[in-house]
Amino acid sequence: MKSSIVHVLLTGGIGSRLWPLSRKSQPKQYLELFNGESLFEKTIIRNRNFADRLLVVGNVDNCHLSKNILENKNIAYVNIVESTPRNTAAAIAFAAFAVDSEDVLLVTPSDHIIENEEAYEVALKEAIDKAEQGYIVTFGVQPTKPETGYGYIEFKNDTVLSFREKPNAVTAKQFIATGNFLWNSGMFCFKAGVFLEELQKYQPDVYEKAKLVWDNNKEGNLDLDLSLNIPSISVDYAVMERSKKIKVVPAAFEWSDLGSFESVYDYLLSTGEIVDANGNMTIGCGLPTHFLGLKNVIFVHTPTANLILQKEHSQDVKDIYNQLEKEESKLLD
Template sequence: MENMPLITHVILTGGVGSRLWPLSRKSQPKQYLNLFEGKSLFEMTVERNRTIADKIMVVGNIDNCHLSRQVMEKSSTPYLDIIESTPRNTAAAIAFAAFASQPDDILIVTPSDHIIDGIEPYETAIHEAVEKASKGFIVTFGIIPTKPETGYGYIERKGDDVISFREKPNKVTATDFIAKGNFLWNSGMFCFKASVLLEELKKFYPEVYEKSKIAWDSNINGNLDLDLSLEIPSISIDYAVMERSKKIKVVSSTFTWSDLGSFESVYDYLVSKGHPVDLNGNMVIGTENYTAFVGLKNTIFVYTDTANLILQKERSQDVKNIYSELERQHSDLLN
């Protein structure tokens, strides 16, 4: 009897979550905030795939690996740690995970900062993806959209074939996508055989392949050298492989999914879980202090020890402008 391929859950933990400042900081990015029923998004990501995967790899950076380690130790889950000395985007992060695997291992790659509800459709989608991956396809997960969301990329498809990947649209384009009916939200989750992903990366972006391999081959206990890492072009897996390869399939699903990329999506999620809002839809996050809103509607008040944020819910994409401004000032408030 031939060996069944091992299924590895690869968790990408590199993001900073700048649109969720001041909750999300460099020292405590959004995937580690215990905001969600006392758990962090990272912890929920580990739990969600525990029954599906044989092993876990965590690809993170030198600044946040101790936070991942705390969660993994708390649940006493064995895992392989890949620690990047500097962020090099998702193409390199995923290449490292593939180099660390056996050629026939099937990798399920997920971000660590997304929320997913509806475990049955999720598991069905994963099993379908594993089946396609074992036949040599690179599988991407598309979510059947519930509204013309402008904060997500889209996948245009025919059946399980991908016609095109689309950047985040404006409202008019997004509404058009929904009307056409064959567009899915791009969840940023993937499934593939390690060897297939590496072959495609080598074919379409040999420089990322070669430089990632050099960095990986000289890793020490999963820690990657800074100088070798800086040689790797910083590009996304979408651009390096997904938009070029002829081996892409999409699995479409209806599980509830959000990248919680903005306070608007956090607000919607917290409301669905019973977090209090006043009669005018105003919400407080981060403090039990009595807080009154006068003459305001759909306002979110975010409290932290060193910074507060007050925003109109529908302007939540603009928070990244504050983050950029504080970055220009080299402010300690980002740490």
């Protein structure tokens, strides 16, 4: 019997490196920066033809944003609303508890951009085939540069040799030079039952406490007090780096998590966004803006805050976000 394919859409990210565009009230996946569409919409449309059902795992702060888009587009979905963030291991466990154990889950973030639909389709079909054989599949993207903002997967054929944290510039160059490293896309494919078996084996505390929360859900809404007992652990640490059932699909599609203004800059440039002769760009500003004596500078405008940064320092925006968070600034809302 052919497995039912369930697209599990994770929507919990804040996009702190895209402040001040991305705020708690409007995280980056809901920003209509891409020809009037959001990354959330693009992700749903991209996977709609492959999936039999859509399951959205969100939280109390953003579930209304998802609901507005999905209802406006008249898209049917199953809603899971976390009362507090407990990281990706628990979020995916809730989705797995919500479906049949033989269902194949295609788990994707809601804030990534993917180009080359044909290559994406090839990768997806290969991943689903491996998942139906009982493997837990991760998607690795062929790197185009020594990026320090992504984790990496060391691989041989479809076997994962190791997962690596975000490297420094020297290590990233070494990864690229060896030719057997892929960017870790954070996308997965597996049978719900297989994932839960591995989670129970390697992280029983997360499994048991997430199951208790799910068993007490009310129409997909999860209890806060019970949820706070779940250890906050990523799916990489909980399962991917420990299971013996992992396979990787080395994918040829173009991919970015658009996690920094440098990656947004590169994407907008590829779609025809105007920069001046020195590579300077404005984002969110409709007024004529001129740069003097500056190169590769991004000017980000919002009604309540501006950000001016050297493109190469995009990863450091998170430091500003963290400082504002310590100050409990309303500029994050």
